[in-house]
Each structure stands twice: as C-alpha cells, then as structure tokens.
Amino acid sequence: MELSEYVLELKGITKIFPGVKALDHVSFQLKPGEIHALMGENGAGKSTFIKVITGVHKAEEGEMYLDGQKVDFKGPKDAQKAGIAAIYQHVTAYPHLSVTENIFMGHEIKKRGIIQWKEMNDLADSYLQELNADFKSTAEMGALSVAQQQMVEIAKAISMKARIIIMDEPTAALTKNESEQLYKITEKLRDDGASIIFISHRFEDMYRLATRVTVFRDSQYIGSYDVNGITNADLIKAMVGREISDMYPKPEVKIGEEVFRVEKLTRMGYFKDVSFNVRKGEILGLTGLVGAGRTETVQTIYGVEHYDSGKMYLNGQEITVKNPSDALRQGIGLLPEDRQHQGLILDWGIGRNITLTEIASLGKNGMTDEKSERAKAKELAERVDTKAVTIFDKASSLSGGNQQKIVVAKILASDLKVIILDEPTKGVDVGAKAEIYEIMGELAKQGYAIIMISSEMPEILGMSDRIVVMCEGKVTGELKRGEAAQEEILKFAMARSPKAAKN
Amino acid sequence: MATKSGRTIIADQPFSWKTFFLKWEWLLVILFLGINVMNASLSEYYLSGAGLFNATNSFLEKAFVALPMAYILVLGDIDISVGSTACLSAVMLAYFYNLGVPMGLCIIICLLTGTICGAINGLILTKFTELAPMIVTLGTQILYRGIAEAMLGDEARGGLSSVKWFSNLYWGKIGIVPIMLICFIVCAVIFGFVLHKTFFGRRLYAIGANKLAAEYAGIKVQKIRMIVFTLTGTFAAVTAIFLAARMGSTRADIATGYELEAIAMAVLGGFSTDGGKGKFPGLILAIFIVGMLRYGLGLVNMASQFMLVVIGALLIITVMLPNIKSMFKVKKKA
Structure with a gap:
C-alpha cells in the first residue's frame, strides 16, 4: 500500500x-x-x-x-x-x-x-x-x-x-x-x-x-x-461569497438633544462614579479591556443588577430602575452579551422569542393574542432579514448571526428610546456583522439613542459618534468621532485613573 | 412585506398529520380507553352513569393539588411538601372545629394554613434563589407534618360529618353528578385557560425554558415563582377540605404520598421536571388514567400496596416510550 x-x-x-x-x-x-x-x-x-x-x-x-x-x-x-x-x-x-x-x-x-x-x-x-x-x-x-x-x-x-x-x-x-x-x-x-x-x-x-x-x-x-x-x-x-465594500455603513445622522444620562453611578466592587450621556440619533461606543466594568454598568442600567449610588435621567427626568421590567417600561432595552443564555429561549420558535417582552401589549385583558403576535413576529423577523422559513423555526436551528438578529428583532418589538447593545457582533460571522451594523445605522436614523459596548477596535471606531472608555470600573476618557485613534483609546483603556491618561 | 433580500417568512403554523398524530395526548387517550374497557369488563355497573361518577369520586380529591403542581413543573421547580401541607391544613380544620369554631371559619383557617405553608416555601425559594426546591420542600415536608403530629399525636379529631353541608362537599351530588367533580372541572378549566391563553401562562413557560432569558425579557421571575408556590399551598388545602369531608375526621398521618402522586400525574400528562413543557389536556387525561386504574384495581380487590407497583410500573413504561421510539430510530440509521 x-x-x-x-x-x-x-x-x-x-x-x-x-x-x-x-x-x-x-x-x-x-x-x-x-x-x-x-x-x-x-x-x-x-x-x-x-x-x-x-x-x-x-x-x-x-x-x-x-x-x-x-x-x-x-x-x-x-x-x-x-x-x-x-x-x-x-x-x-x-x-x-x-x-x-x-x-x-x-x-x-x-x-x-x-x-x-x-x-x-x-x-x-x-x-x-x-x-x-x-x-x-x-x-x-x-x-x-x-x-x-x-x-x-x-x-x-x-x-x-x-x-x-x-x-x-x-x-x-x-x-x-x-x-x-x-x-x-x-x-x-x-x-x-x-x-x-x-x-x-x-x-x-x-x-x-x-x-x-x-x-x-x-x-x-x-x-x-x-x-x-x-x-x-x-x-x-x-x-x-460577495465583496463587502463598506463594512461600517455609518450614516450621517443629525444628532438631537440628550435622551439618557447617568451620573456618578456606582456599584461597589464593580464600577464607580460612572457618568455619561447619549443623545437622540447618536451611537455611543463604550469600550475598554475585558473586566473594565462595561457589562456590569449596562446590566445595572437595565436593572439586572442593583446600584449603590448615582442617578439616571431619561429626557431630563430622574428615573429609578429596579428590574428589567422597569427599564423596558421606561424605554430602555438591552441586547445582552450572551445571546444563547440571556437573549433567547433556544427551544422556542423565533416568533415567540421576538414577542416575549411584549405579549402584554399585543394582547388584552391578561390574555395573549396569537394572531397579532404572529403578525408582529413576522414583520420584525423580516425587518432584520432573518434567514428562516417560518416564525416557528426553533431559535436553536439558526446560526449565530441569525440568532443575534432575532434578539435585535426582540428589542425592536418594544417601544424604546434607548437601546443598549452589549457586544452585538460577538461570535457573529462577517456577513451577518455587516447586516447588524446596517440595522444599527438605521435605528440611529430613526432617532433611537444607542449605547454599544464593544471590545473590537475597528467596530468602535467605525460605528460610534462618540466613544467612552472605561478602565477598572471608572470612565477614563471620552473621544469624539474622528479625533479617536486606536492608540488614544488604548491609552485610556489602560489608564488606572482619568488623570494618568491626560498627562 | 418581505425582507430586503426578498424573502418572506411564513407566519402560519404548518399543519401536518404526522405531528398531529404523534402528539403525546394520543397515547394517553389510548391508555385511558384501555383502562376503561378493563374496568367495564370487571364490573357490569361501571359503565352506568352513576358508576362512572362514583369512580371519579374515589380519587379526585388528590387531583386538585395536581393542577398547580403542573405549574410548578412548568417553572422547572418541584414541591414535595404538598402532602404534608394538605395534612396540616386538614388537622387545623378539625382542631379548630373541635374547639367550637363554626365550620365556615374552619374552612377559611384551613385554606389560610395551606396558603401560608405554600408562601413559606415560596419565600425561602425566592429569597435564597440558589437553594434547590427539592431540598427546601423536603425540609418543609417534614416540618409541616411535624407540626401536625405535635398538635394531634396519635389521636384523631373527628365529628366533622355532623355538619351535613360540609360532608356533602364530598358525598353530595347534583342530580347524579358529584359536587366534587363539578368543582374539579371548574378549577381545571380555569387552570388550563390561564396556562395556555394568558400572559401569566406564557411567562411560566418562558421561566421554565430559560430563567435567565426570561428575566432579561422583563419577566419578574421570583414574583411569579412566589405566586405559584403560594397557590400550590392553597390547593393543597383544597385537597385537605375534600379529604376531611370524605373521612369526617383527621389524623396526623393522612395525605401521605400525595405529593408523589400529584407529580406522577403531571409527569404522565407530559409535564417534564426539566421545566417548560407540558399541556393541560394531557394532565387531565393522566389524572383520570391514574385514578381510574386505581379504581379498577380496587374492583378486583387488589391490595393497595400492590396497586402502587402497577401504577409505578405504568408511569415508568409510559414516560420511557418516547425514548424507546427514538432509540429504534437511531439504530435504523446506524
């Protein structure tokens, strides 16, 4: 042989x-x-x-x-x-x-x-x-x-x-x-x-x-x-299978007045005195090294975790958020970091996943309304261009990128003002990535205020209007689109305190 | 509207005869019919209207607690304290009745006792979410039974049947239909409706399928668990009322093993202990399968100990069937 x-x-x-x-x-x-x-x-x-x-x-x-x-x-x-x-x-x-x-x-x-x-x-x-x-x-x-x-x-x-x-x-x-x-x-x-x-x-x-x-x-x-x-x-x-000419299709959007602001938000042991704001039509990039406290910060804003001190304002009014239900009711939505465990019920059809947060507003008198749920699910699944045959396809049967689109559709089901995206393209392939950026751009156009957490430098630089950098639980720097370069961001991301970075 | 790439997504449930006939409920229907044929061949009176109704009265008091138990299983939780809760609730009822408290008030005390027992389970489990429900309710199972024993010791508290309307709850009939059966049907319809047609029901399934995702979707997971555990306690007390009405007296050792029978009924009905699964028609069929089987075995004078062997075997074989089926499928492919 x-x-x-x-x-x-x-x-x-x-x-x-x-x-x-x-x-x-x-x-x-x-x-x-x-x-x-x-x-x-x-x-x-x-x-x-x-x-x-x-x-x-x-x-x-x-x-x-x-x-x-x-x-x-x-x-x-x-x-x-x-x-x-x-x-x-x-x-x-x-x-x-x-x-x-x-x-x-x-x-x-x-x-x-x-x-x-x-x-x-x-x-x-x-x-x-x-x-x-x-x-x-x-x-x-x-x-x-x-x-x-x-x-x-x-x-x-x-x-x-x-x-x-x-x-x-x-x-x-x-x-x-x-x-x-x-x-x-x-x-x-x-x-x-x-x-x-x-x-x-x-x-x-x-x-x-x-x-x-x-x-x-x-x-x-x-x-x-x-x-x-x-x-x-x-x-x-x-x-x-095709050329991606523009990976980051960031549209020019006229940025309006402030929609959401946190002031000196603190959770002991996780982050301290975090302040930033986001305006209408703006994409705010929130970056830093792993462990900088970005995810913990947005989870607190969304009410998954509690906070020890600090204030949050929505359209100038102070708000309190004790749980995700409070956040959603007031118009704050989160696309969680771990879509398989936090974002989706993998065993369910994509339709039910999309409408889960909004079953109450789609039905009435405590009863679900299957017909309007299906119509809503179909509309949103098509809007994010999901590769699925029916809205009854199980979420687990989709690829990572399409699963992520379903989580985006789920957020769009609610009537939101602020959308927080925690690592929206993590584990998503190149093609779906470009599509998710496109959806983000459209959402900004429609006037949502968007906060995007990302560890990927090109993504942060390509999509954000403004960039807030965190390090070890603190905000260490803020940069505008255009003036931000990779080295600048890294300097802030590794700064132990805001002062050190400025010197 | 179609997607940007021109795709449309179908929003109508595709219907196929195959999935329709592969439903778990068909298996239960066949079992149910089989058991009824067996019973009918054992007793010539069985198929008469009165005979059938008498048969339901032999087991339905336990079935009340199987209704919320199905909710507990959908949540992915378990509650093995319901037998003890039912016992303690019945003991409280008889205890206060023998102190001269009017029966109406005793029933309220009974329901309150059950509700509090359930709320204690719920409180512990929702405040200390890392505790396993099996362990916590094992603890309260012993605790509630212990309180009942401390109150009565070896004695019985009786005389309940002297209140005619009370014993009629179990023994009474409207026409030929037992009052208890009517109560059960009303409760079952409500429970089924809530589970399958309301937000609350959908949220139960969401929690059972993925607790974390449910929380992120704005569902108040711990609040809902609290409600369901409390409700389960209340329905354990409902079981206690019918049981007390049946026996006319209570002891500290009644309702032993009811928790397991309720869980068995729910599991046979298609509710998985992993949570997020099961439909109400299956549960109702399973309740009647287990009950009618027990009744039939009683007709042939089978000893109650041996009855457990048969029911246990039935449960194991039935829940194994889908797995056996998939085992054969794999073999064929290989």
Missing part, C-alpha cells in the same frame, strides 16, 4: 440533519506536521465537520482516511484511539474537579482497578511544565482562567498522545498576551510532530500560525489556499 501524502483526508463528506444539509460533499486534506486554518462564517459547517472527524456525528456520505487507510468511526472513543483530539471554544471541563482529574478523565492510570493518583499528578505536572503553565496539577479547574483551562485541555490532548489536534476558536476568549502564549504552544505541538487544524474568525491567528487555509461556505467546501500570498479581501470574498 502506498504511503499517503496526507495524515488526514476527507472526501465528499455529507451530513444531513432533519431539514438541513449541514455539510455538502466537503473535502479536506491535512498534511503531516502542518498547522491548517479552517475558516468560514458561522453556520458554514465548521463545527459539524469537526464533529464528524471526532466521531461525534456520523456522516451520511463520504470517506475518511487516516494515513491513507480508510477509517469508519463508530463514536468519539474510536477517534480518540486513533489519536484525534479536539479542544473546543467553550471548554467542556469538570469545574469542580482537579486539573489532574480533568486531564485523565476517561483514561485514568490504574493498577488492579485502583487509580494511581501520585503517578497521574506527577505526569500532569510534567505536561504542564512542558507548556510553561503557571499552575499546579492539583488546582481546581473552575478556579482557572479560560486560557489556563485551555492549557489543561491541551495537556489532555498530549496525555492521549494525539497526533491530530483540532482547536475550535481557541483565541476567541483570550487576551493578546494569552493568545501569543497559545501560538507558541501550538507551534511547539507542531514541532513535536502533531498536525493541527486551527479554527478561528481572526485573520491574525491565521497569518501568525497557519501555512494553509481552507474555507467553507454554506455547508460547502470553497477551496484551500496557501497563506502566503492571500489577502484579507480574497478571504472575505471566499467566506461571504
């Missing part, structure tokens, strides 16, 4: 879920010892593809070869035995168990049925040392940061002697320094002989690590390219 050029090869993989073709004759080739980037919009089929490789899903059609040998995985165990390990974006660990237990879960070292703790701990420590980790094998998993937990997952892959390691958006929740460390670890794994599939939305990840990149779009294989000699524009075109 001839030796294959590829360590892993998939041909014509088709996977069908009820009603959807999640993968449509997809091919993929992984060379030994390479880092191969896999890119595509959310819903392009990357996750399903990974699950086929790791034996979680069984493909209806197609073949898979390991070192040129045809394989047929019956389940995840078979894939593990063959040396395939996956590290998922949301770490699937046991938070209450120790690092050692997490690493060896399912393949503990046993002698006559008794677990050898000492041996396992020592081995785990040696892996961690190899990865330059700054924690011990006896640490509790839940007490570690996301980056550290990922390291544990990588150690687990090493402990299973994985030859093919799949990383699913590992940098999504990491800071720049943590990402850099992950790059180094990934390169070390490759140098030790592993072949790596690296999934990411970030172009910089790909340029930094990968030698080749494969693009999926709409459940189909689009192509594989050498990273040397490909441009962002080429890639976006391959991923989206």
Whole structure:
C-alpha cells in the first residue's frame, strides 16, 4: 500500500440533519506536521465537520482516511484511539474537579482497578511544565482562567498522545498576551510532530500560525489556499461569497438633544462614579479591556443588577430602575452579551422569542393574542432579514448571526428610546456583522439613542459618534468621532485613573 | 412585506398529520380507553352513569393539588411538601372545629394554613434563589407534618360529618353528578385557560425554558415563582377540605404520598421536571388514567400496596416510550 501524502483526508463528506444539509460533499486534506486554518462564517459547517472527524456525528456520505487507510468511526472513543483530539471554544471541563482529574478523565492510570493518583499528578505536572503553565496539577479547574483551562485541555490532548489536534476558536476568549502564549504552544505541538487544524474568525491567528487555509461556505467546501500570498479581501470574498465594500455603513445622522444620562453611578466592587450621556440619533461606543466594568454598568442600567449610588435621567427626568421590567417600561432595552443564555429561549420558535417582552401589549385583558403576535413576529423577523422559513423555526436551528438578529428583532418589538447593545457582533460571522451594523445605522436614523459596548477596535471606531472608555470600573476618557485613534483609546483603556491618561 | 433580500417568512403554523398524530395526548387517550374497557369488563355497573361518577369520586380529591403542581413543573421547580401541607391544613380544620369554631371559619383557617405553608416555601425559594426546591420542600415536608403530629399525636379529631353541608362537599351530588367533580372541572378549566391563553401562562413557560432569558425579557421571575408556590399551598388545602369531608375526621398521618402522586400525574400528562413543557389536556387525561386504574384495581380487590407497583410500573413504561421510539430510530440509521 502506498504511503499517503496526507495524515488526514476527507472526501465528499455529507451530513444531513432533519431539514438541513449541514455539510455538502466537503473535502479536506491535512498534511503531516502542518498547522491548517479552517475558516468560514458561522453556520458554514465548521463545527459539524469537526464533529464528524471526532466521531461525534456520523456522516451520511463520504470517506475518511487516516494515513491513507480508510477509517469508519463508530463514536468519539474510536477517534480518540486513533489519536484525534479536539479542544473546543467553550471548554467542556469538570469545574469542580482537579486539573489532574480533568486531564485523565476517561483514561485514568490504574493498577488492579485502583487509580494511581501520585503517578497521574506527577505526569500532569510534567505536561504542564512542558507548556510553561503557571499552575499546579492539583488546582481546581473552575478556579482557572479560560486560557489556563485551555492549557489543561491541551495537556489532555498530549496525555492521549494525539497526533491530530483540532482547536475550535481557541483565541476567541483570550487576551493578546494569552493568545501569543497559545501560538507558541501550538507551534511547539507542531514541532513535536502533531498536525493541527486551527479554527478561528481572526485573520491574525491565521497569518501568525497557519501555512494553509481552507474555507467553507454554506455547508460547502470553497477551496484551500496557501497563506502566503492571500489577502484579507480574497478571504472575505471566499467566506461571504460577495465583496463587502463598506463594512461600517455609518450614516450621517443629525444628532438631537440628550435622551439618557447617568451620573456618578456606582456599584461597589464593580464600577464607580460612572457618568455619561447619549443623545437622540447618536451611537455611543463604550469600550475598554475585558473586566473594565462595561457589562456590569449596562446590566445595572437595565436593572439586572442593583446600584449603590448615582442617578439616571431619561429626557431630563430622574428615573429609578429596579428590574428589567422597569427599564423596558421606561424605554430602555438591552441586547445582552450572551445571546444563547440571556437573549433567547433556544427551544422556542423565533416568533415567540421576538414577542416575549411584549405579549402584554399585543394582547388584552391578561390574555395573549396569537394572531397579532404572529403578525408582529413576522414583520420584525423580516425587518432584520432573518434567514428562516417560518416564525416557528426553533431559535436553536439558526446560526449565530441569525440568532443575534432575532434578539435585535426582540428589542425592536418594544417601544424604546434607548437601546443598549452589549457586544452585538460577538461570535457573529462577517456577513451577518455587516447586516447588524446596517440595522444599527438605521435605528440611529430613526432617532433611537444607542449605547454599544464593544471590545473590537475597528467596530468602535467605525460605528460610534462618540466613544467612552472605561478602565477598572471608572470612565477614563471620552473621544469624539474622528479625533479617536486606536492608540488614544488604548491609552485610556489602560489608564488606572482619568488623570494618568491626560498627562 | 418581505425582507430586503426578498424573502418572506411564513407566519402560519404548518399543519401536518404526522405531528398531529404523534402528539403525546394520543397515547394517553389510548391508555385511558384501555383502562376503561378493563374496568367495564370487571364490573357490569361501571359503565352506568352513576358508576362512572362514583369512580371519579374515589380519587379526585388528590387531583386538585395536581393542577398547580403542573405549574410548578412548568417553572422547572418541584414541591414535595404538598402532602404534608394538605395534612396540616386538614388537622387545623378539625382542631379548630373541635374547639367550637363554626365550620365556615374552619374552612377559611384551613385554606389560610395551606396558603401560608405554600408562601413559606415560596419565600425561602425566592429569597435564597440558589437553594434547590427539592431540598427546601423536603425540609418543609417534614416540618409541616411535624407540626401536625405535635398538635394531634396519635389521636384523631373527628365529628366533622355532623355538619351535613360540609360532608356533602364530598358525598353530595347534583342530580347524579358529584359536587366534587363539578368543582374539579371548574378549577381545571380555569387552570388550563390561564396556562395556555394568558400572559401569566406564557411567562411560566418562558421561566421554565430559560430563567435567565426570561428575566432579561422583563419577566419578574421570583414574583411569579412566589405566586405559584403560594397557590400550590392553597390547593393543597383544597385537597385537605375534600379529604376531611370524605373521612369526617383527621389524623396526623393522612395525605401521605400525595405529593408523589400529584407529580406522577403531571409527569404522565407530559409535564417534564426539566421545566417548560407540558399541556393541560394531557394532565387531565393522566389524572383520570391514574385514578381510574386505581379504581379498577380496587374492583378486583387488589391490595393497595400492590396497586402502587402497577401504577409505578405504568408511569415508568409510559414516560420511557418516547425514548424507546427514538432509540429504534437511531439504530435504523446506524
């Protein structure tokens, strides 16, 4: 038998879920010892593809070869035995168990049925040392940061002697320094002989690590390219299927009078003396590093959390907000950061999700009115251009970007004056991103006052009329559109106090 | 209106015969008919109007507490203190009656007792939201039963049947229709209507399906939980009233196991303990399935201990059926 050029090869993989073709004759080739980037919009089929490789899903059609040998995985165990390990974006660990237990879960070292703790701990420590980790094998998993937990997952892959390691958006929740460390670890794994599939939305990840990149779009294989000699524009075109000429379609809107203002809003331990205002038709960008207290601030404004002192004014009148119901009634809406847990009921149809906050105003005398609910849901789902067939499609069946559009539609159902968007494009693919920006621009035109939290610098610079920067629970700076540059914002975002930044 | 990209989204519920016939309720209908055929073959009087009504009277007092229990399950909560609450409420009723308090007032005391018991559950669970309802209501289950035992010890408080109108609540009939059945139908219709046709009902489902998203959608989650737990206590007291009317006396060991029977009825009816699921017609069918089965087994003089074996087995097999079905589906594909 001839030796294959590829360590892993998939041909014509088709996977069908009820009603959807999640993968449509997809091919993929992984060379030994390479880092191969896999890119595509959310819903392009990357996750399903990974699950086929790791034996979680069984493909209806197609073949898979390991070192040129045809394989047929019956389940995840078979894939593990063959040396395939996956590290998922949301770490699937046991938070209450120790690092050692997490690493060896399912393949503990046993002698006559008794677990050898000492041996396992020592081995785990040696892996961690190899990865330059700054924690011990006896640490509790839940007490570690996301980056550290990922390291544990990588150690687990090493402990299973994985030859093919799949990383699913590992940098999504990491800071720049943590990402850099992950790059180094990934390169070390490759140098030790592993072949790596690296999934990411970030172009910089790909340029930094990968030698080749494969693009999926709409459940189909689009192509594989050498990273040397490909441009962002080429890639976006391959991923989206069209050119996005203007990513940030910020319309010129005449900004009116002040709609909403917070004064010296304080929640002990989270943020202190936060003051800012937002005007009619204005998009106010609220930025800062992760942990700066931005999300906590808007959650307090929306009434999910309480505040200790400070005042809020709506159209010049002081208001109090004790819970989200108060906020909505007075015209303040929030698109929460975590759409799957806070924004949507995944098990419900998109129609019911959209009208949930407004069932009372759509019905009367305490009774729901299905007919006007459906009409409203249809109108709003179409207004945000959702890719769905009926309003009864389950929210869980949509891609990340379309789910986010449903949450936007849900906010539009209410009669609001202030719309707060917390990381509106987090985990949303390029195409849907552009659509969400367009909707934001339209909302500003219609006279809503918009507060947008974002960690993405281009988004903040591209969409905001004014930018408020927070650091460690305090507002450290405010910049106008045009005068704001990335360096300026970063200086404020890392300033310990407002004074330091001004000097 | 269509979307910008020219797509229209359908707003009419697609109808398919397949989903219509795959509804859980059909299984319950078949079970219900089967049990009635069995009963009819055991007793020639069963299918006469009076016979059927007598049959319903043998179990319906418990069914009152199954109504709010369905709400509790929709919320994703559980309440295993209702048996003790019913007992304590009945004990209070008889206790005060024997002190010479008029029966009308005793009934109010009984309802208040149940309501307070439910409110205590609700208060603890909504003020300390991280506590598990199973544990809290296990605690109050023991507590409420303990109070009842402290009040009566081994004794019984009786003489309730000397108040004719009171015992008629259970034994009385309008024509051939028992008063209790009429009360139950009225309550069931109201509970079903509220669950399926009002904001309140929709919010219950939202909380059960995703508590956090419900809160972000402006639903006052803890307030609603408080209302439902309190309501459950009140209906445990309603059960207590009919039970006291039936027996004419109370002891500290009555209504034992009612919580489990109420939960069993709700689960059989399609209400999942995970929350957010279940429809009222299923619950009503399940109540009558369990009740009529018990009655039928009584007709053949089956010992009550063995009856539990049959009912338990029925519950397990029925809730397993959908899983068995999907198991076969997977096998076929592989």
